[in-house]
Amino acid sequence: MGDIYQLDAFRTAKATGDRFLPRFDFGKYLAQTRKKQGLTQxxxxxxxxxxxxxxxxxxxxxLEVxxxxxxxxxxxxxxxxxLTHYCSECSVGKTYNEMCRPKPAA
Known part of the structure; x- marks a missing residue:
């Protein structure tokens, strides 16, 4: 099922012209966090x-998390x-951050 999910995400990114690098930084951060805690995969x-x-x-x-x-x-x-790192990269987190930014004075 994960491979199908990955393929659908790729097709969506391709269709919308987005670069397909979902949670690339999240994966790195996950690995760093795991290693800092002395855990194996x-x-x-x-x-x-x-x-x-x-x-x-x-x-x-x-595979996307x-x-x-x-x-x-x-x-x-x-x-x-x-979770903070994960949400900063997903579309929901990005939209939330954009909406919460102070609007420039007119």
Whole structure:
């Protein structure tokens, strides 16, 4: 199912002209956070009932991390900044930030 999700995201990005690099920085940040905590990919995967290969695919951005997975990863590592980093890259987070920016005085 993950591969189909990835393909759909790629098609959407291609159709809209967007660059397809979803959560590239998130994957790097996930790997850094995991390593700082001294966890292997297998150990982290076990904490959230996924196998090592899924963690590897997320860290290398071979597969996009879904919101529920990002939440599970953050809880498993006790790292709320993981969610902050995730949301800063997703379209919902970007739209929220744009809407909350102060409007220039007229």
């Amino acid at each position: 297998e150990q982290l995967g076990n904490r959230i009932d996924y196998d090592r290969s899924m963690v590897s695919r997320w860290e290398t951005s071979a 879904r919101p529920a997975e990002a939440a599970a990863l953050a809880k498993a590592m006790g790292e709320p900044n993981l």
